Amino acid sequence: MSSAVLQLLWGAVVLAAAATWALLAVRLGRTDGRGSASRTRGARSARPGPGDWGLVAAGAALLAARGGIVAALAAASVVFVQDRAWGLALSAVTAVAAVAAIALRLRVGPAFAGGAAVAAGAELMLVVVVGAPVPLWAGLAVTAAVVAATVVWAFVRLGTGRRPLAATIAAATVAVAALAAVGVGVVGRGALAQEGFQTHGHGAAPGTAAADAVAPPATPPSIPVSQLAGEPDAGAPRVSVVLRAQRQTIDLGAGAAVEAWTFGGLAGPAIVATEGDVLDVTLENVDVEAGVTAHWHGYPVPAAADGVAGVTQDAVRPGESFRTAFTLTRPGTYWYHTHQRGSEGVVRGLYGTLVVQPAGGQAEDVDVVLPVHTFGRTVVLGDSAGEQRTTAREGQSVRVRLINTDQQPQRFTVAGAPFRVLALDGADVETHEARDAAVEVPAGGRVDIGFRMPQAAVAVRAAASGTAAMVFATGDSPAPAAAAKDGRAFDPLTDVTASAPPDAATAAAIARAAASGGFDVDETYALDRLPRVVGGVPQYAYTVNGAVYPFVPSTVVGEGDVVRLTVVNRGFETHPMHPHGHTVRVLAVDGAAPASPLWLDTFDVGPGEVWEVAFVADNPGIWMDHCHNLEHAALGMVMHIAYRGVSTPFAHGGPAGNAPE
Numbered sequence: 001m002s003s004a005v006l007q008l009l010w011g012a013v014v015l016a017a018a019a020t021w022a023l024l025a026v027r028l029g030r031t032d033g034r035g036s037a038s039r040t041r042g043a044r045s046a047r048p049g050p051g052d053w054g055l056v057a058a059g060a061a062l063l064a065a066r067g068g069i070v071a072a073l074a075a076a077s078v079v080f081v082q083d084r085a086w087g088l089a090l091s092a093v094t095a096v097a098a099v100a101a102i103a104l105r106l107r108v109g110p111a112f113a114g115g116a117a118v119a120a121g122a123e124l125m126l127v128v129v130v131g132a133p134v135p136l137w138a139g140l141a142v143t144a145a146v147v148a149a150t151v152v153w154a155f156v157r158l159g160t161g162r163r164p165l166a167a168t169i170a171a172a173t174v175a176v177a178a179l180a181a182v183g184v185g186v187v188g189r190g191a192l193a194q195e196g197f198q199t200h201g202h203g204a205a206p207g208t209a210a211a212d213a214v215a216p217p218a219t220p221p222s223i224p225v226s227q228l229a230g231e232p233d234a235g236a237p238r239v240s241v242v243l244r245a246q247r248q249t250i251d252l253g254a255g256a257a258v259e260a261w262t263f264g265g266l267a268g269p270a271i272v273a274t275e276g277d278v279l280d281v282t283l284e285n286v287d288v289e290a291g292v293t294a295h296w297h298g299y300p301v302p303a304a305a306d307g308v309a310g311v312t313q314d315a316v317r318p319g320e321s322f323r324t325a326f327t328l329t330r331p332g333t334y335w336y337h338t339h340q341r342g343s344e345g346v347v348r349g350l351y352g353t354l355v356v357q358p359a360g361g362q363a364e365d366v367d368v369v370l371p372v373h374t375f376g377r378t379v380v381l382g383d384s385a386g387e388q389r390t391t392a393r394e395g396q397s398v399r400v401r402l403i404n405t406d407q408q409p410q411r412f413t414v415a416g417a418p419f420r421v422l423a424l425d426g427a428d429v430e431t432h433e434a435r436d437a438a439v440e441v442p443a444g445g446r447v448d449i450g451f452r453m454p455q456a457a458v459a460v461r462a463a464a465s466g467t468a469a470m471v472f473a474t475g476d477s478p479a480p481a482a483a484a485k486d487g488r489a490f491d492p493l494t495d496v497t498a499s500a501p502p503d504a505a506t507a508a509a510i511a512r513a514a515a516s517g518g519f520d521v522d523e524t525y526a527l528d529r530l531p532r533v534v535g536g537v538p539q540y541a542y543t544v545n546g547a548v549y550p551f552v553p554s555t556v557v558g559e560g561d562v563v564r565l566t567v568v569n570r571g572f573e574t575h576p577m578h579p580h581g582h583t584v585r586v587l588a589v590d591g592a593a594p595a596s597p598l599w600l601d602t603f604d605v606g607p608g609e610v611w612e613v614a615f616v617a618d619n620p621g622i623w624m625d626h627c628h629n630l631e632h633a634a635l636g637m638v639m640h641i642a643y644r645g646v647s648t649p650f651a652h653g654g655p656a657g658n659a660p661e
């Protein structure tokens, strides 16, 4: 059973347990209130009937079931059970106390059964409000609430044996008030902290911006991220690009038009350059009030060029511009997009494509870039929602670079020719030939596919659209019928037979650390959905380790560190995780290693999945690491990987209104 299903099952069991104990408490209280025994001071409680013992048995069985589920979840990751284990211990203790009191016919029996019900409620609360990891104070406070409710129940009962209702109401009030107080504290966590992004990580992080403010004078001075601009090769050919951010009404073809924000036309200027070139970019903001930046998704740029508002630069306001230049050190398929109010700006169209051809030049006869984007309900491939054509003759080699600029995974189908996947996130891979298979691209991810032109036409279609297609053909030969879109999709975890690492030294360092378990930094992220205050507003937020941006502690690394990140998805949605500035190697998914090493910069962590990835910290800076479903990012799922000794002169908010998410 998957961890996602186990978590759902756990929820059902804990609710049933709370109901069982509550029912038992009420029944015992009632018999007692009516029974003659309770009228005599100091006498024992009424004898429990078979129905009561049935409820006790049910409560015990549900407790055992929870124990089993928690053990199974713990085998997948301790992150699934930190909160559940605490709650389970609380429930177990209260259940034992209740059963003992009932068996001994103590007059506090019903109160203790009520305590077990409150404990089951607290168990649920630890999971749906507090989340893992449970802060010590929250765990203790929840425990105190359960104890307090039980004690109040018992006291009121002992004094007013004939009024079980009064006891129940008093205890319930205490429990609800205490748990609500814990809830408010947890939900508001970070809301009262100073606005600004947190560079202090777990433990000491000397040299980071936040630490510097209070650092003893001995701390070495930190380098502002804006100075980490690299040195673009002066003698290299320069590719100059101007990105003009503007509001535009755009005709999407197939009868749809949209009020978009673009970098100058739909899907921006398509940048094509060659490895070794210097990309010289001037970003001008014509009239996008929200502000803009240009972030180079997946590309190993120097930190100052990363384009994250509030971290590596200020947002570029209307009338302003920002220039950056960096050497293109790696071939492959990439894209760029705004990283200021991304959840609005990217969705509205502030994105474009970046293709870096290998030093030897274009390898295929025909090379097409196909970014997919959804405007409202219209799915656009490249710059059209309709059918487009590219001329390709029989025998020619074709490469199609699929780029998902959306929030959700996108499926593509290929009809008319067998194909191979040639690259994932810009890195070359070898795979078997596929026929009638779909290709799925994570939000933010890229998949290059290649095929040899047959005599008839070939069509690449976006499965989410009935119309958007790229047809490869000579003349007007008819497009082939669409391939089945719900068939098996290419699976990078099993279908890659060989892959190219970003460089040999990186691959060797990670292999060494993986073999010995000797990672310099080992960090775990629990991704969850919890109520939290985001930007001053209470939200059903997307959290990392129970916190929301900008209050998630950064992962602090030193240059040269080999870093392992374990990402645990406790939620029921897919999170396309994307660390900036680095390529990660996937070590394992749910404990199983991929068939061949996989190098990615964006990976879909499905519901209940546990991904272990590793990278070498070889690009100093302060790098965002976030969910590329930008709606999730806007609701909190953002953090940073911060190099020790690097600070930022920029801040979240401020006069430029920096809001990268």
Ligand code: C2O
Pocket (backbone or CB within 6 Å): 295, 297, 298, 337, 339, 444, 578, 580, 624, 626, 628
């Ligand atoms: Cu594609 Cu942080 O971005």
Ligand code: CU
Pocket (backbone or CB within 6 Å): 542, 574, 575, 576, 627, 628, 629, 632, 633, 637
């Ligand atoms: Cu997400």
